[in-house]
Amino acid sequence: MLEQLLLPRVLVLYEYGLRNHSSASANAATALSTEAKAAPVPQPEAAAGEAADASDEEPEDTTKATLGKIADAILRLEDAYVCAGSVPTDGVKLEILPKDAAKGDAPLTLSLPAALHSADEHQSVSAEYSAFLAACDPSPFGHNQRTVFDDSVRKAAHVPPERILSTGVDVEALGILEAVRAKLVPDAHLGITAELLKVNVYEEGGFFACHRDTPRDELAFGSLLAFGSLLAFGSLVVCLLSAFSGGQLSIWNNMRPAAAAAAACPDTNKAPGSDVPSMRLDWGRIITQTNAANAARDAPLYRLAPAARDVEERRRCRRDVLTRAAAPRLQWAAFYGHCRHEIAPVEAGHRVTLTYVLRRHPDQPGLRACPRPAAAAAAAAVSENADGGNASADSYAALSAASRSGGHAAGAAAAPPANCMPRIHIQCA
Ligand SMILES: O=C(O)CCC(=O)C(=O)O
Ligand SMILES: [Fe+2]
Structure with a gap:
């Protein structure tokens, strides 16, 4: 009973x-x-x-x-499920492979924040940016166990993990992982890991309606129960220093049922309603304000926000964004898998983020998570974000995605250590 x-x-x-x-x-x-x-x-x-x-x-x-x-x-206890912070950075350099890269093709790079000391530099930054954007794929999302493209729900582009050579962001070395662990899983004494899922790019008009991220490791849960707890518990987003406005990230820990129902309905999910989010992060404004605050200093310039439609708006963006900046900081947020979140439309510029799945280590002494074979990553159709809490088939595919941390794509699969946790690899047709 x-x-x-x-x-x-x-x-x-x-x-x-x-x-x-x-x-x-x-x-x-x-x-x-x-x-x-x-x-x-x-x-x-x-x-x-x-x-x-x-x-x-x-x-x-x-x-x-x-x-x-x-x-x-x-x-x-909202604090226990959503957290955010920032860390100083000297800048980051993304390195990706172009679409359909052949062996020996040079990688594409994007350096952020871009130094714009001169017109020449501005030219080369623009070229770098354009090439990078051309290498992005349109972003799908998971819905009812399918991967769909629908730009009334998500308008964004991304670079999949198998084409990311390095991000220049080492979330462990920067102290982000420890900050997240201390806040969200204080009892995970053996630490947590972050697996890079993709680089996201939202151009002007880009957004992502209210959703929950696709659950990870679902199938593994039953078989690992006996070992205690490992597995995915949430998501980490790191915002790179490309200037933009709009694109606020709102996160709800405990959305009320009525608002959650509205958010789950495709017709209304652009307005999750009256529920106040646990956190609303206006990273574009922070970046712009940092620029403005440092305007008088002889520091590098952030990238100019590209054209907004309206001329006046364009001037304002140019004034706001093309200012001098010192001491840039990488902004980040982490939240549990049950948290709904949305990205408001980007008004100008480019919002560039890295998203990771967060996992805690098993508690058993001497037991470690297995490395994941990189080869499986190419086969896995990694897709994100099923709404309504449906475990998506794509999340199972993601189980076989290569494990990455810091800035480097996994190389050849290392032999699993003898004492590692079993992993389930699922190939999706
Ligand atoms: O870019 C972001 O802020 C978060 C993106 C997101 O929610 C996702 O990829 O699931
Ligand atoms: Fe998400």
Whole structure:
């Protein structure tokens, strides 16, 4: 009987990614006791309904309601599920292969922030940029277990991992991984890893409607349960220093059911509604403000935002963006897999980001995650972002994507160490 009561809640917690958060129950207890002392806390609809009928409840209903409250209390601890920060950088240099690269083809590079000391430099930066953009593919997303292209949901381009030679961003060396671990999975004492999924580019008018990222490692979960917890728990986004405006990233930890339903519906998902996001990150503005604040200094210039449609707007962008900048910082955000997020339309410039899947190491001493074979990456149709929480077939394909960290694409697959975790590789037709 108890099993029947607990199972649905455990499944809910599983869906919300709490399986990776073993400190959650301690946090929940704290949250519940805080709640008891505080002024009335708005209850999510389901929990409020359950509470209203409390007097007629059977003991098992009471247990269910209590478990529901615990889950809701856990989810109100927004801090534990979404975090963001920035790190100083001297700049980064992306290196990618062109589309259909033949052996020996030179890689394309994009240096950010671009130094624009002179008209000549501006010319060469523009050429570098154009070549880079031409090498990007249109971005699909996962929906109902299919990979679809629909620019009413996502208008963006990307470079897939098998064509990324280096990013110039080492999230471990920069301290980003440790900051994320400390905030999101403090009990993951053996650390976390970030697997680079792609470089995203949003041009003017580019956006991504409200969605949740495709769950990763789903199939592996059952077989690894016995080992404790490994596996994907969320996503990391790092914003590169290309100037842009608009393109704000909003992240919701615990979107209310009505807003979530609206967000899941393709007709309304551009406006997730009245729910206030846990975090709204205006990285374009930060980059522009940094530029403006340093305008008087003799520092390199950020890249000029390309043409906005309106002449006045173009002038404003030029004034805002083409200013001097010192001490650029890479902005980043990380969030659990249950968090919905959206990218508002980019108004000018290019929003360039790196996205990673975050995994925690197994807790067992001496047990390590296996390296992933690079060869499988080319075969895997890596696709992102199923909405509505549907596990997408693409997420299974992503299981076989090559593991990358820092700036380097994996080379030949290393032999797995004897003590590593088993991995499941799934080939999709
Ligand atoms: O570029 C970003 O800020 C995030 C992109 C995103 O949500 C995704 O690729 O799933
Ligand atoms: Fe996403």
